[in-house]
Amino acid sequence: MAGIINDNRLYPGDKYVWFKRGRDFIILEKPTHENALSTADDPTTTIADGMQIEFTAVPAFTVTVDADPSAIDIPSDEILAYALLDYVKSRVAEDSGDLKLREYYEKKFRQKVREADDNKIGGLRQIRPILGSIR
Amino acid sequence: MKLSEFQDRIDPNRKIAMQLLVAYIKDGLREIQLTTDENVERATCNLEAGRREYDIPTTCIRMRSVRVLDTDGVKYYPIPRLIGDAADEVT
Numbered sequence: 001m002a003g004i005i006n007d008n009r010l011y012p013g014d015k016y017v018w019f020k021r022g023r024d025f026i027i028l029e030k031p032t033h034e035n036a037l038s039t040a041d042d043p044t045t046t047i048a049d050g051m052q053i054e055f056t057a058v059p060a061f062t063v064t065v066d067a068d069p070s071a072i073d074i075p076s077d078e079i080l081a082y083a084l085l086d087y088v089k090s091r092v093a094e095d096s097g098d099l100k101l102r103e104y105y106e107k108k109f110r111q112k113v114r115e116a117d118d119n120k121i122g123g124l125r126q127i128r129p130i131l132g133s134i135r
Numbered sequence: 136m137k138l139s140e141f142q143d144r145i146d147p148n149r150k151i152a153m154q155l156l157v158a159y160i161k162d163g164l165r166e167i168q169l170t171t172d173e174n175v176e177r178a179t180c181n182l183e184a185g186r187r188e189y190d191i192p193t194t195c196i197r198m199r200s201v202r203v204l205d206t207d208g209v210k211y212y213p214i215p216r217l218i219g220d221a222a223d224e225v226t
Contacts, residue, residue, distance in 0.1 A: 012203035017217040024188045025201060028217070037217065042187045050182030050204045051189070052211040056197040057176045058165050063157045069139035074160065075174075080167055081136040085144055087163035092151060109166075117171045 016043070027051070079119075083112035168196055175199065 059075035090105035202211035
């Protein structure tokens with residue numbers, strides 16, 4: 001489990017902190033395992049492939065001018081593709097100056113995205129207790 | 136869904152310009168990611184001694200976590216995000 005020391009292993013969660021600044025994120029290393037944030041400084045060790053970031057990204061979608069539209073997949077699952085359809089319709093309505101139609105499709109888009117998200121989390125649920133919680 | 140089907144469903148009588156359609160689809164994909172986190176990606180890079188600043192990927196619209204490899208080189212563990220005055224004071 002992260003954060004619990006039961007052998008000689010040093011867990012990164014006790015040693016490093018990060019924060020965002022502009023287009024970068026910054027990693028600092030604490031000198032000890034104590035909460036010595038005021039003296040945290042540059043990392044002192046090089047670790048190959050030592051860092052992993054997990055992020056939400058816009059899916060890659062590029063279409064060349066001479067591409068065949070019947071051979072290109074929309075980078076989205078089927079349900080969200082229908083939501084995307086409503087989004088594009090709302091933009092087209094906006095371009096033509098029909099704001100009521102734009103609002104109609106915008107509302108449908110939001111509704112379908114919400115439904116697509118909610119429908120994927122069915123079944124039994126269990127909440128994982130946090131570390132140090134009272135049992 | 137194929138792009139041709141998508142194009143037909145918008146308006147079969149009035150074809151929208153392909154490049155404009157692609158631009159709208161990209162905008163829509165971004166809107167969807169902001170709401171649902173459908174497309175989560177992971178990237179690894181070297182942690183370098185003496186270097187504290189690392190680029191956020193240009194396709195990133197939400198950072199979910201930063202993890203560092205443990206000393207056994209077995210597993211990546213999430214590290215905490217520093218908030219508050221301490222982050223402002225670091226130069």
